[in-house]
Amino acid sequence: MTALPLILTVFVACAVEAVEALTIVLAAGLTREWRSTFQGMAVALVVLAAIVAVLGPTITLLPLTALRLVVGALLAIFGLQWLRKAILRATGHKSLHDEASAYQREVEAARTAGLSSRGGVHDWYAFTLSFKGVLLEGLEVVFIVITFGASQHNVGAAAIGAAAAVLAVAATGIAVRAPLARVPENAMKFAVGIMLTSFGIFWGAEGAGVSWPGQDAALLVLVPVVALVAFGYTVLLRPRRGRSPVAPASGKVVSS
Amino acid sequence: MRRLRSIGAFWYDFVIGDDWRVAVVVVAALALTAVLVHAAGVNAWWLLPVCVFAALGWSLRRAIRS
Numbered sequence: 245m246t247a248l249p250l251i252l253t254v255f256v257a258c259a260v261e262a263v264e265a266l267t268i269v270l271a272a273g274l275t276r277e278w279r280s281t282f283q284g285m286a287v288a289l290v291v292l293a294a295i296v297a298v299l300g301p302t303i304t305l306l307p308l309t310a311l312r313l314v315v316g317a318l319l320a321i322f323g324l325q326w327l328r329k330a331i332l333r334a335t336g337h338k339s340l341h342d343e344a345s346a347y348q349r350e351v352e353a354a355r356t357a358g359l360s361s362r363g364g365v366h367d368w369y370a371f372t373l374s375f376k377g378v379l380l381e382g383l384e385v386v387f388i389v390i391t392f393g394a395s396q397h398n399v400g401a402a403a404i405g406a407a408a409a410v411l412a413v414a415a416t417g418i419a420v421r422a423p424l425a426r427v428p429e430n431a432m433k434f435a436v437g438i439m440l441t442s443f444g445i446f447w448g449a450e451g452a453g454v455s456w457p458g459q460d461a462a463l464l465v466l467v468p469v470v471a472l473v474a475f476g477y478t479v480l481l482r483p484r485r486g487r488s489p490v491a492p493a494s495g496k497v498v499s500s
Numbered sequence: 501m502r503r504l505r506s507i508g509a510f511w512y513d514f515v516i517g518d519d520w521r522v523a524v525v526v527v528a529a530l531a532l533t534a535v536l537v538h539a540a541g542v543n544a545w546w547l548l549p550v551c552v553f554a555a556l557g558w559s560l561r562r563a564i565r566s
Contacts, residue, residue, distance in 0.1 A: 313530065313534075316530070317526055317527060317530055318515065320526045320548075320552060321515065321516065321517075321522060321523045321526050322515065322517075324522050324526070324552065324555065324556055324559070325517035325518070325522075327556060328517075328518070328519065328522070328556065328559055328560060328563070329518075331556075331560060332560065332563055332564075337563065337564050338563075383514065384514075387514075441552065444526075444552075445548050445549050445552055448526070448530050448548060449530075449533055449545055449547075449548045451530075452530050452531075452533040452534040452537060452548075453533070453534055453537035453538055454533060454537055454543060454544065454545040454548075455543055455545070456545050457545065462545075466549070469549070470549075473553050473556070474556075477556065477557060477560055481560060481564060
């Protein structure tokens with residue numbers, strides 16, 4: 245497999261998480277102060293980079309069969325989580341993630357918090373808000389970078405995809421100075437869920453000892469089949485006319 | 501102790517998520533695939549996809565009914 249599908253999958257997955265992190269960073273920076281916000285963001289990025297730098301080379305030392313079995317299982321479980329949420333949101337059974345509402349909630353909390361300084365940080369609230377937001381959203385990206393990168397023995401290409409997404413979202417955020425509410429987050433999560441689940445099935449089965457018909461070319465069939473099944477469930481679970489879904493999109497903020 | 505518990509809860513939520521049954525099905529399907537390949541000599545490439553699709557449908561149905 246070439247590095248392009250790897251880079252693209254990591255790019256899209258990372259962009260979704262970066263959009264959510266950007267919302268928190270903007271709320272901290274615009275409401276509190278930028279210096280402490282950037283400090284929190286920088287420390288979180290250093291921690292995330294350190295995790296990739298330590299775990300990436302370590303995990304690639306494992307035998308490829310064992311690695312693919314473990315990584316495949318984790319990716320399939322992780323990918324199914326994303327697909328499940330995306331399908332429930334697409335069919336109206338779970339509220340859509342609303343960046344504008346998430347931003348308002350963070351802004352209100354940031355306005356009421358008191359000011360305290362610690363060490364070299366002037367505004368501890370802005371620092372911790374930014375640090376936690378970037379670290380928690382970034383952990384999912386690190387997981388994808390390490391699992392995809394290690395399975396392809398190309399952590400560098402995966403890291404390039406992640407870095408490109410962070411830069412693209414950060415540049416857009418700086419340009420518009422507002423949460424990226426128009427980004428089709430659910431559609432992106434749907435696509436990433438399909439890719440994670442497909443690669444998880446492929447590598448997991450290979451790790452269990454299976455020989456796929458057509459070797460790597462089996463992925464070219466597996467990805468569309470997973471997509472078809474996911475779309476099929478979406479169509480099946482869409483509420484029929486006259487019946488309202490359990491939880492219509494109401495602007496209620498839900499976690500990623 | 502409380503901190504350890506919250507770290508455990510974070511990683512559980514991070515990896516397993518809302519429905520632990522999906523994780524159980526994936527792990528069981530992989531174990532069964534390995535047994536079929538190594539003990540019975542069956543190249544069971546089809547087993548994991550079938551189990552994954554069934555687990556997704558089951559999980560969605562449970563989520564909607566609850």
